[in-house]
Amino acid sequence: MVFEIFYSQLQELISVLLYDFAIKESKCQHVCGVPYTALPIATLLSVKAKKSMLMRRKEAKSYGTKKVIEGHYCVGDSCLIIEDVITSGSSVMETVNDLRKEGLKADEAIIILDREQGGKQNLENNNVSVKSLFTMSDLIGILVESKKVTEQMGIDVKNYLNNVQAPKSVSLNERILLPYEKRAELTSNPIAKKLFNIMAVKKTNLCISVDLTSSIKILDLIEQIGDHICLVKTHIDIIEDFCDNFITSLTNMAKKFNFLILEDRKFADIGNTIALQYEKGLYKINEWADCVTCHSLPGEGILKAFSSSNEGTNKGIFLLAEMSSEGNLITPEYTQATVKMAEKYSKLITGLVCQKKETFNNPEWIQLTPGVQLESSKDSLGQVYNTPEKVILENGADCVVVGRGIVFAKNPAAEAIVYKDTLWRCYMKRISGKIE
The missing domain is CATH 3.40.50.2020 (Rossmann fold)
Known part of the structure; x- marks a missing residue:
């Protein structure tokens, strides 16, 4: 008109x-x-x-x-x-x-x-x-x-x-039906955009949790499985032989194999302390980690601190909304408050660490779900493991964290392929809408 x-x-x-x-x-x-x-x-x-x-x-x-x-x-x-x-x-x-x-x-x-x-x-x-x-x-x-x-x-x-009717659009609230490529176009967080695109290009939604205390063993593992992962999750403070050369090698591998680095620090302190933990000390996390995890428990100050620290840089945060450990004290009310906090700082948020698809609807965020093995089980310390089918098809996971199932396998590379293929099949089935 x-x-x-x-x-x-x-x-x-x-x-x-x-x-x-x-x-x-x-x-x-x-x-x-x-x-x-x-x-x-x-x-x-x-x-x-x-x-x-x-x-x-x-x-x-x-x-x-x-x-x-x-x-x-x-x-x-x-x-x-x-x-x-x-x-x-x-x-x-x-x-x-x-x-x-x-x-x-x-x-x-x-x-x-x-x-x-x-x-x-x-x-x-x-x-x-x-x-x-x-x-x-x-x-x-x-x-x-x-x-x-x-x-x-x-x-x-x-x-x-x-x-002659226009094609029906998928509701943006039905984030689990949208492909990663479409969600990459929607998101305002640069790390979420990168991760969505990496998952789409490499056809993998597998995140490896490298819970090893030797930097040499970590790098050797990544060399074997780098082609099959989209994200490496580190616990930098458990590495016994940490040095700057390790970070250099890790970031070079990230470029070589096209994956991102998540430091699973789970920050949970006042804003000023968070900024120091993130930028200073031995590890200088802000210099090499693409994204980090943090709790919402301290309130908005924690996100304000990250917002100031990351001004002008392309970084992201996974906010913990739920945990996979048995008997954890996170309540539904706490989870809802965490989602509301994330909405207020949406540009900073790469995604949420959670267990259920109902936790949030925003297709711009990535649901990162830990506690996955090929068969359901529970370890001696209360960690509950779910199958790939359950976490992706039923629980809505976008990126799935696997640790011991690959790290301690006799052949990590072969096991990583099994996980990658299984998780990807589940994702493709999910976005097809043919979930029985």
Whole structure:
């Protein structure tokens, strides 16, 4: 509907109709027009409703703030999306995704014309309610009644719309059905994007936990299995012969085999102490680890500390929402509070360490799940192991941590292949939607 921008009277009429129809009673703080044809109408509505206007750029500027969303807003503010026409709803969803990445609530869209080809349903599948000033059926009815088109033309148009529907989109809440490549496009965390892409390219969602105390043995193990993993999880403080050469060798291997490094430090202290533990001391974790794990127990200060430490760098955090050890003290309330904390600092979050797919819905985050072996079991210290089928198909894991099952195998390389292939088959079955 580009034509409306060329006629000032038509613009004014449409803006008045939209204002009375849907915006007058809206409690949103901002409006945002889908670029580019909806921008003039959104501007008029912003002035008429006395609401702040946000502008979404299709491409971020290469200078200045480099922001995709321009305007004055706070995390948690609500924004009403304005669009002229929807067919599949994809343009609206692009705007919704960018707004949500900035921490804004974007769950309402006002449309001038709904072509009734599936766009409304696609948007509602992604928690965006849609109100349209007209539907194509309304418009055709008006045209037929006013003798502007014949009744047969009206019937032909309606039949065409019914027969030519836009592809159905997968709900973003159904993150377990989205492939890694699609989720890489959605995420705002650079490490999550890298890890999604590595998993997709290497066809592996296997994370190896190298719980060994010898740096030589760790490097030897990675040399054997590097082609089959996407992530190496370290406990740097258990290595008895730690030295800078180990870090150099490890990071070189990460480049050679295309995997990322997760230091499983499980930070849990006040912000100032966290910053020192992360940047200083013997290990200088921030210099070589792509991402780290931390508890939410200390509160937001822990994420503020990481945010300051990582300013201008590409790093990430896996926040612990659940644990796999028997009898752990994490409650459902604690888990929910952890997810809310992650939402507030979404750009910093690579994912959550958790055990259940219901823990979170955000497709931008990676569910990292430990405690996996080919057969269910439990060790003498209360660690509960689940099978690949259970953790991926039932529990929603995206990246699966395996330790002793590979590390202490007679042939680690062969065992890594078995785990890799099994986990990947489960993932492919999951995104196909053919889970029995």
